[in-house]
Amino acid sequence: MPPANRPTFRFAPSPTGRLHLGHALSAILNAQEAQRVAGRFLLRIENTDLTRCTPENEAGIYEDLTWLGLRWEEPVRRQSEHFADYKDALERLQALGLIYPSFLSRGEVRRRIADAEATGQRWPRDPDGVPLYPGDERGMPDAERQARMASGAPFAWRLDMHAALMRVGHPLSWTETGEGPAGETGQVQADPSLWGDVVLARKEFPASYTLAVVVDDALQGITHVVRGRDLFHATAVHRLLQTLLDLPEPTYHHHRLVLDGEGRKLSKSAGSQSLADLRAAGATPGDIRVMLGL
Incomplete structure (x- = not known):
């Protein structure tokens, strides 16, 4: 099947901090779905905010995803270059x-x-x-x-x-x-x-x-957007922009969120425990999947 016609998934983190369990769930689900349908798995670095995004955090993203056993197509799309x-x-x-x-x-x-x-x-x-x-x-x-x-x-x-x-x-x-x-x-x-x-x-x-996000998804040929449920309602605006700009419409899949002990979604700004912290404490990639219910 030509690459342009293959189902295409992406994981698109922002390097404003280290990845946590919520990111791991989204990345793993995208990679698994791509593998299940013989599709493509892409990585995108969403770094338009040059004041908050750092090279150190970007390097940490590659380190964490590689540790989880994930592989993606090269080259990685970095928003700051586009x-x-x-x-x-x-x-x-x-x-x-x-x-x-x-x-x-x-x-x-x-x-x-x-x-x-x-x-x-x-x-x-x-x-x-x-x-x-x-x-x-x-x-x-x-x-x-x-x-x-x-x-x-x-x-x-x-x-x-x-x-x-x-x-x-x-x-x-x-x-x-x-x-x-x-x-x-x-x-x-x-x-x-x-x-x-x-x-x-x-x-x-x-x-x-x-x-x-709508420009990148179109230019990367994303056919399936798999992301957290917190972005469910925002899809309405994405569909509006896709229509105005005559861009293709992906299929969407919003998955459950990983919550902390108080029922709040994990976030970098709240200081949620990172994958790097878990790894330093002795966790394995298999442990991460168990924590995520996978």
Whole structure:
């Protein structure tokens, strides 16, 4: 079977810290599924944030995955080497009139929300519980936008969600072979509007995760996205961008999360025990699989 036609899976960690058991579950499931269907297993390093991603953590990713016994195709796609791809996608959306620069700081947004809620208003929030952006600049005259950008004011490129949905003009969905938080599976209806005007890039960053992931998946020929259930609802925005940019639609499989003793998902920011720590304590790759219920 030609490589372009083979089922293709990927594991795409960000080198902002060492991998933990949650990463191990996702990596192993992707590698196992690729092997089961005689497909391809790719590795992608998601390092658009050059201030938080380090070469040491990237080296740790290769070390941990090799220790687990996983093998992947070369070369590894490193996002920092492909900023032009994200710029091209952003320019395509800009040519369609679907993005705008937003200038409100986080502090200004928080004050706006606090003022509204003080009067009894309920501020809309996305599926992760984050307040939606007010969208003040959607109707800002272009001359004012250009002047503020030229002045060096910090800004983010946001998707005009209403305009994007109007352009698509039909309901969106995706094929789910895993399940969502409420057991959603099969053909799942996508509602990108729940996320509001999402950030696609910032002045200092060429692409947010939201934009980069759909561009990378398309350019790498990813046919099956196997990832944690915490990204289930975000798939709605990914499907919207795939449709707007005329990109192929993968099949999605959202798997269970690995939780700590208090029922929270493991995370680098919370200091969850890393695979390197477990290895140093004497754990074997087989022990890791037992811990993961594999």
